Amino acid sequence: MKVSIEELSRVEIITREAKVIELTENFSRFGITGMTIYDAKGCGVQLGTQEYESDKNEVPQLLSKQVIMVVLPTREVDSFIEFVEKSLYTGHIGDGKIFVTPVTNAIRVRTGEEGTDALKEGTLD
Amino acid sequence: MVEKKIGLGSVIATGVGLVVASSCLLSLGIGAGSIGTPFIITMTIACIVNILTLLSVAELNSLMPNLTGGLAQFSLAGVGPFITIICMVGGYLLCNSLAGSVEGAVFGNTFSTMFSDYNIPSWVFTAVLVTFLMITNLNGVDVFIKVQDFVAYALIASLAIMGILGMLGIGTGEIVSQPAVVASDFKSVTGLCGLAFFLFVGGEYVIPLTKNCKNSKRDIPLGMILSMLIILVMQIFMVLGFKNYTQWDELAASTTPQILYGRMLLGPLGRYWMLVVTLLAAISSVNTIMNSLSYILMGMSKIELLPVFFQKTNKKGAPYVGIVLEAVFFLFFNITGLSSTDSISFMIAVLAILWMISYIVTNVDVLLLRRRLPNAPRNFKLPFGAMVPVLAILGSVYMIYSIDPSMEVKLSLYKIVGVTIAVLAIYSFLWIKLRVKKPLFKPYAIKEVMAMENELYLEYHKKAS
Numbered sequence: 001m002k003v004s005i006e007e008l009s010r011v012e013i014i015t016r017e018a019k020v021i022e023l024t025e026n027f028s029r030f031g032i033t034g035m036t037i038y039d040a041k042g043c044g045v046q047l048g049t050q051e052y053e054s055d056k057n058e059v060p061q062l063l064s065k066q067v068i069m070v071v072l073p074t075r076e077v078d079s080f081i082e083f084v085e086k087s088l089y090t091g092h093i094g095d096g097k098i099f100v101t102p103v104t105n106a107i108r109v110r111t112g113e114e115g116t117d118a119l120k121e122g123t124l125d
Numbered sequence: 126m127v128e129k130k131i132g133l134g135s136v137i138a139t140g141v142g143l144v145v146a147s148s149c150l151l152s153l154g155i156g157a158g159s160i161g162t163p164f165i166i167t168m169t170i171a172c173i174v175n176i177l178t179l180l181s182v183a184e185l186n187s188l189m190p191n192l193t194g195g196l197a198q199f200s201l202a203g204v205g206p207f208i209t210i211i212c213m214v215g216g217y218l219l220c221n222s223l224a225g226s227v228e229g230a231v232f233g234n235t236f237s238t239m240f241s242d243y244n245i246p247s248w249v250f251t252a253v254l255v256t257f258l259m260i261t262n263l264n265g266v267d268v269f270i271k272v273q274d275f276v277a278y279a280l281i282a283s284l285a286i287m288g289i290l291g292m293l294g295i296g297t298g299e300i301v302s303q304p305a306v307v308a309s310d311f312k313s314v315t316g317l318c319g320l321a322f323f324l325f326v327g328g329e330y331v332i333p334l335t336k337n338c339k340n341s342k343r344d345i346p347l348g349m350i351l352s353m354l355i356i357l358v359m360q361i362f363m364v365l366g367f368k369n370y371t372q373w374d375e376l377a378a379s380t381t382p383q384i385l386y387g388r389m390l391l392g393p394l395g396r397y398w399m400l401v402v403t404l405l406a407a408i409s410s411v412n413t414i415m416n417s418l419s420y421i422l423m424g425m426s427k428i429e430l431l432p433v434f435f436q437k438t439n440k441k442g443a444p445y446v447g448i449v450l451e452a453v454f455f456l457f458f459n460i461t462g463l464s465s466t467d468s469i470s471f472m473i474a475v476l477a478i479l480w481m482i483s484y485i486v487t488n489v490d491v492l493l494l495r496r497r498l499p500n501a502p503r504n505f506k507l508p509f510g511a512m513v514p515v516l517a518i519l520g521s522v523y524m525i526y527s528i529d530p531s532m533e534v535k536l537s538l539y540k541i542v543g544v545t546i547a548v549l550a551i552y553s554f555l556w557i558k559l560r561v562k563k564p565l566f567k568p569y570a571i572k573e574v575m576a577m578e579n580e581l582y583l584e585y586h587k588k589a590s
Contacts, residue, residue, distance in 0.1 A: 051576035054586045085502035091189050091575045 007116060008103040009077045013068040014040065015088050015096030020066050023087050027070065030080040033119050036069040044097065051093040063094070071103055071119060130339040133348055136331060140352025142277035143330040145284070145359075147235075147383075147406040148227040148473070152320045154382025155470050157364045158373050161307035163314050164321070165361050171321035172357045174520035176350050178484040179328045180507055181491045181514050183346040187505040188494060189571060191336045192578060196329060196487055197425060202574045203490025206430070206557050207550075207565035212486045214430050215549035216479040218418065220326075222451060223476040225414035226458035229255055230469055232407035233459060234380040235400060247380075251459040258412050259452035262419070265441035280406045283398060284383075285359050287390060291366020296390035300369050307373050316530030318523075319477040320470060324360055325353055326480050342504045366390065380469070411455070419447030428577045429561050471538070474528050478542045481521040488514040488521075493568070501571075 013023070024035060041062040048061030072080060081098060088096045108118040156164040185199040192198045197213035233251035290296050308314075328349050335341045363386075367376055370389040379385045387399030423444045426435035439445045458472070491507070491514045507513045529535045557565055576582050 050581075051572060052579040052582040052585055082502070086504050089502040089504070090191075091571055093572050093576070 007074055008071055008106060008119075009074045010069065010071050010101045010103050011077065011080065011084075012099045012101075013070075013084055013088075013096060014042065014065050014098075015068070016094060017064070017066045019088055019096075020068065023068065023084065026083065026087075030072055030076040030083070032070050032072045032076075032080075033121075034070070038067050038069075040065050040067045044094075046093060065096075071106060073116065074102075131334065131337050132339050133344045133351075136334055136338065136344050136348030137351050137355065138278070139334060140328060140331045140348055141281055141355055144325060144327045144352065144356055145277065145281055146224070146228060146410045147231045147280065147403045148224065148410075148469075149324050150284075150383040150403070151227075151231060151380070151469060152323045152473055153360055153363060154367075154376050154379055154385075156317045156320045157367050158375075158377025158379075158382070159307065159317060160309070160313050161373055162305040162364055162368055163307075163309045164317065165364055166314050167317045167321040168324060168357060168360055168364075170315065170520075171318050171524065172325055172353050174517060174524060175322070175325040175328060175484075176353050177513050177517035177520060178488060179349040179353065180346060181488045181517060182329045182332060183349065183505050184491055184503060184507050185487065185494070186332050186335060186345065187342075187503045188498070188501060189574060191333075192574070196483060197430065198428075198574050198577070199490050200486055201428075201569045202571050203493045203568055204486060205566045205568045206561055206563060207553050208486060210430055210553035210556060211546060211549045212483050214425055215545070215552070217483050218422070218425075219545065220476050220480045220483070221414055221418050221421075222454045223458070223472055223479075225411055225418070225451065226455045227469060227472055227476070228407050228410040228414065229455050229459050231381070232404060232411065235384065235403050235407065238381050238384060239400060248459045252456055254408060254411060255415075255452050255455045255459075258408075258415055259448060262412070262415055262448045263439065263441070263443050263445055265443045276402075276405045276409045280402050281359070283402045284363060287383075287387060287395070287399070288359060288362025288366045291370050291386070291390050292362050294369050296370055296395075297392055298370055298389045298395075301372055301389075303368070303373060305368050312527075312530055315523075315527045319474045319481075319525075319528040322477045322481065322524055323473050325356060326477070328353060346505055415448060415451045415455075418451055419444045422447040422450075427583050430556075471534070474534075474538050475541055478525050478528060478538060479545070481525050482542075482546075485518050485521045488517045494571075497568075498571070 015023070020037060024037075027035060042065055043060045043062055047057040047059070048063050049055075049057045077100060081100070084098060105114055106116075106118040107114050153164075156167060160167070182196070182199075185203075186192075189199060189202065196217060197209055200209040200213045229251040230247070232254050233247035233249070236250035237245060237247035294300055331345065331349050331352070334348075335345055338344050367373075367382075367386060371382075371386050375385065376382050381403065383403060384396055384399045387395030387397075389395075391398070422431060422435040425431045426433055434446050435444065437444065437446055492511055494501075495511070528538055554565070557563060
């Protein structure tokens with residue numbers, strides 16, 4: 001294993017679909033070379049209650065969301081999170097959640113490159 | 126349909142258009158007439174304090190974007206319902222109503238200047254205008270909506286042209302030989318801050334443009350600051366023009382200083398030019414205030430800060446309770462005496478104090494929300510920690526303290542404002558205890574304030590109660 005946890009981090013952003021394009025357009029500024037986006041259903045502490053409703057749901061109501069998963073250099077994480085927060089912020093319930101986890105390694109299957117090399121333009125081709 | 130996004134230029138144009146009203150010219154005339162060119166220093170102080178507050182408004186706007194209720198909603202999240210109802214609902218509504226009354230008075234005084242031979246009291250003209258606009262608004266017809274931007278820009282362009290002509294001394298009238306300075310002592314210069322403050326109020330009306338702005342993070346704060354600076358420069362030109370063409374004492378006593386200046390600068394052409402522009406601007410302002418205030422009352426009723434009858438609409442969809450109340454208010458103040466410069470400047474001072482109190486609460490909101498939500502993302506955050514809001518609060522307090530050079534006038538102003546606040550406090554206390562049923566001083570969560578914007582909020586909460 002060549003990569004230490006200080007080098008790479010994984011950030012998962014759960015948010016509304018409407019915000020995805022605006023967000024991803026600026027990813028390259030933070031050394032992000034790729035991304036994975038998938039549809040998801042879920043709820044947070046409000047259990048899917050709409051903000052205008054007076055009573056909280058007792059049974060979770062799953063809402064449609066998008067999850068954006070990116071891996072980026074750990075040194076960029078703080079500025080990236082700040083950018084994401086400001087981009088997603090509306091003040092309303094449902095703006096989203098961000099999860100940050102360390103990445104112990106990344107491997108490009110085709111070439112066997114590992115760590116940050118696996119995320120860059122390939123040098124072994 | 127793709128909505129057209131606006132840039133910095135449009136933000137500035139709207140900001141200047143919303144702040145400059147015909148009644149501002151009256152403050153300018155009274156202020157400059159009283160102390161001469163040192164009024165420029167007074168205006169600069171008032172402009173700086175306003176800019177500081179507008180920067181605080183910009184930070185609140187980034188924390189609670191796209192709200193339609195403006196300062197009241199910021200305040201609900203900052204200081205809770207009791208102070209919000211006193212300062213923002215009561216004070217702010219009263220400010221706008223007084224501003225509408227003063228605009229009505231400017232219309233009446235301008236007309237009575239035109240027909241001075243007939244000795245018709247100016248309030249008669251105001252009453253005709255207010256009644257006419259009440260009828261059109263009740264019929265759901267906004268007579269001036271299509272031309273109000275044009276009228277505002279015509280007023281601004283006229284002032285800029287006349288100011289520059291006067292300043293350079295190239296008018297057709299005779300240049301007056303008089304000292305530039307009438308009074309320059311500290312007390313006189315700062316004692317007119319209240320009047321000067323009125324020249325710059327209303328910059329916060331730019332905030333709703335945020336959602337239509339191409340680069341709102343930069344353009345809204347910058348646009349507000351530049352609007353204020355442009356207005357300041359324009360007013361400085363006018364003061365320097367007054368010095369060259371109008372006797373200071375005549376200016377201070379005139380209820381229509383811009384028409385007096387127009388006549389002295391360019392003869393009959395200037396007089397009629399300013400007459401037409403002022404009339405149109407005053408009609409447009411009274412109409413805008415009557416129309417928008419009735420909807421603001423409706424909106425505040427929807428978030429349970431005012432009685433539910435403000436939401437009633439007639440067959441044409443007009444919120445008639447607010448419209449009729451506003452018309453009655455405008456008429457009352459004009460019939461009971463808003464025709465002399467003294468009564469109008471007194472009213473402007475009352476209005477300025479109430480408005481400054483609203484601004485103080487707005488700055489307090491910034492500090493409280495910084496403490497409560499230090500890490501919430503703010504697309505615009507004031508630099509230098511608490512310095513800007515604290516300076517804005519101190520500036521506003523100082524301007525309230527030095528609202529008038531005369532102690533007697535000052536005390537009677539404080540008395541009126543004090544009684545107004547006491548009455549509003551009783552209403553606020555009873556309303557919250559009996560109707561809202563929430564703690565008086567507990568701020569609303571931002572998510573709740575944001576949720577109140579949704580039209581379904583009231584429906585769901587009505588069902589629940």
